[in-house]
Amino acid sequence: MALERTFSIIKPDATRRNLTGKIxxxxxxxxxxxxxxxxxxxxxxxxxxxxxxxxxxxFFGDLCDFMTSGPVVIQVLEGEDAVAKNREVMGATNPExxxxxxxxxxFAESIEANSAHGSDSAENAAIEISYFFADVELVG
Ligand code: GDP
Numbered sequence: 464m465a466l467e468r469t470f471s472i473i474k475p476d477a478t479r480r481n482l483t484g485k486i487x488x489x490x491x492x493x494x495x496x497x498x499x500x501x502x503x504x505x506x507x508x509x510x511x512x513x514x515x516x517x518x519x520x521x522f523f524g525d526l527c528d529f530m531t532s533g534p535v536v537i538q539v540l541e542g543e544d545a546v547a548k549n550r551e552v553m554g555a556t557n558p559e560x561x562x563x564x565x566x567x568x569x570f571a572e573s574i575e576a577n578s579a580h581g582s583d584s585a586e587n588a589a590i591e592i593s594y595f596f597a598d599v600e601l602v603g
Contacts, residue, residue, distance in 0.1 A: 467545040468601070469582045470500070470591035477574035478502070481533035483536050486579065489566055490540060492550045498603045499539040499596050505531050513594060521550055526584065530576055537595050541603050549581040 473486050487497060505513075510527040519521050540549055554565025558577055561568035571577040582588035592601070 466541065466543060467588070468539055468541050468592060468596070468603075469545040469549045469585075469587060469588040470580075471538040471540050471549060471582075472580035473536035473538070474578055474580060475529065475531075475535055476572050477570060477578040478524050478534045478536060480570075482570055482578070486566055487551055487568070488540075489569075490549070491546055493542075495540040495542040495545055495549060496603070497538055497595070498541045499571045499601050500535050500536060501595075501600075502540075504534050507531055526575060539596060539601055546582055546585050550583065553579045553581045559577070564582065 471490070473483055477486060478482065483502075489546065490497065507527060510530040511518070514526055514530070517526065520526075542548055552566060554561030554567035556567075556577060557574040558567045558571035559574075561571070566579045567577050582591050
């Protein structure tokens with residue numbers, strides 16, 4: 464197993480319901496270490512750039528509206544197999560399909576307002592981390 468880093472977002476539906484601490488506890492209980500964290504308001508340009516890979520999907524506009532509808536907490540998580548572990552703790556995209564005990568099963572409101580983002584590969588994690596954080600902000 465390898466020590467890895469992944470990128471995470473606590474989404475606006477979760478910050479609106481004051482769930483940052485509860486979600487962080489689930490991440491930490493799974494063995495992930497929060498080595499960088501910042502609460503920010505995404506601009507439209509930031510949301511569109513971050514989700515550019517989904518630009519052709521029918522829900523792209525709605526997704527960017529949602530992601531700019533309130534504050535988000537952006538994070539870098541570190542741990543053994545952090546990318547896969549974070550995906551496991553988050554659960555499936557659609558909360559109806561997510562396993563019991565996962566962040567999305569516990570907190571998500573819908574397939575869109577699903578409380579958390581996590582990188583889907585180590586390669587994308589590196590891209591997403593550098594989109595928001597400078598190397599000096601990552602304190603492992
Ligand atoms: P993830 O990797 O599990 O976050 O899923 P995706 O990369 O496929 O989708 C990115 C984000 O787009 C999801 O986390 C949801 O917030 C949103 N999303 C995905 N599928 C749908 C959909 O069918 N409808 C809507 N409105 N949003 C979606």
